[in-house]
Amino acid sequence: MQNPWPPRDTTGRLGAVLKRAGEDWEAEEQLLRVAWYYYVDQLTQDEIARRLAVSRPSAGRLLERCRQSGIVSFTIGSDHFDAFKVGRKLKETFGLREALVPPALNGTNLDQSAINRRLARGGAQYLQNHLKPGEMLAMGWGETVQATVDLVAVDLMTRVSTVTLTGGVNAYVSTLRRVRGEAAEGCTDAVIPAPIVVSSSTLAEALRRENGVREVMELSHRSDHALVGIGAVTGQATLAQLGYVTDEELAVIAGAGAVGDILGIFYDENGEVVDLPIHDRRIGIGIDELRGIRNVIGVAGGSNKIAAVRGALRGGYLDVLVTNEEVARELLAAEGVTVD
Structure with missing residues (x-):
């Protein structure tokens, strides 16, 4: 029997509301892309107009709307990043506190260093909005982490304390000297x-018992935020670049099922730590200790790191992820999630 009450169509009040909501999301996402292209990637209005297939005056009007709406002040407000559909889906799918996904530069092929620099800008934006004076920032190591810290405003970095999560004195000290200088306002670097x-492994065990090493690792557990990179076991792995492992050793590690590492701890595609001899020679906090820090921020991207990032997410190592749009879409596709 035919229902005598016809369903409300999209021309009714509810349909109009839903239509406006969808249009609002699309409009805000476009504003966020314009803001990122102009203020972070530093593209010209002509370049932005070509990427969005709009006129140059339209690009200028969009930039003005970014300022008027409050999306842009001196930084891109992180509360607005949820409006990126890919980032929002990533956050929901993996139970993250936040997912920052800089928009793809369509038609531009970036090498890994360029990707790292672009993600570092996103990581720095996040820290600018969430790292407060007087708090403690725990730091991993690697190119992306160093680039992120370099981009955080000096006036903020001079008012927070830092602590390292692993050994590797030279890499950390050079970074802290660049961003802190001599003006630390009573804050400390450990x-x-x-x-x-x-x-x-014998030397590693002895070093871990040393007061100077043990005290810094214990201090890191009390950090407010931790900033870490994510390494791959293929391509130009950071541990191999630094000379801590050979390409042959990396091949053995990959053969054992590892897909990536955080702080030199290797894990498989499900985020389970792989039993490897290199872990016995490593100096740094453990994976459970990392999970215990209240806000762990991972900054990583590039096609060779998709499996590594996915493993870190499945292992629950991260609270916040900064990655590029291509990787974000691949991560969602692997979980069977589509983005409209």
Whole structure:
């Protein structure tokens, strides 16, 4: 029997509301892309107009709307990042506190260093909005982490304390000297006085018992935020670049099922730590200790890191992820999630 009450169509009040909501999301996403292209990627209005297939005056009007709406002040407000559909889906799918996904530069092929620099801008934007004076920032190591810290405003970095999560004195000290200078306003820098990986498990065990090493690692557990990179076991792995492992050793690690590492701890596609000899020679906090820090921010991207990032998410190592749009879409596709 035919229902005598016809359904409300999209021309009714509810349909109009839903239509406006969808249009609002589309409009805000466009504003966010314009803001990122102009203020972060530093593209010209002509370049933005070509990427969005609009006129140059339209691009200028969109930039003005970014300022008027409050999306842009001196930084891009992180509360607005949820309006990026891909980032919002990533956050929901993996239970993240936040997912920052800089928009793709369509038609532009970026090498890994360029991707790292672009993601570092996103990581720095997040820290600018969430890292407060007087708090403690725990730091991992690697190119992207260093670039992120370099881009955080000096006036903020001079009012927070830092602590390292692994050994590797030279990498940390050079970064802190660049961003802190001599004006630390009473804040402290605590660095684990040891290499990241040492020559034997016996030496590593002895170093971990040293007061100077143990005290810094214990201090890191009380951090307000932790900033970490994510390494791959293929391509130009950071541990290999630093000389801590050879390409042959990386091949053995990959053969054992590892897809990536955080702080030199290797894990498989499900985020389970792989039993490897290199872990016995490593100086740094453990994976459970990392999970115990209240806000862990991972900054990583590039096609060679998709499996590594997915494993870190599945392992629950991260609260916040900054990654590029291509990787974000691949991560969602692997979980069977589509983005409208």
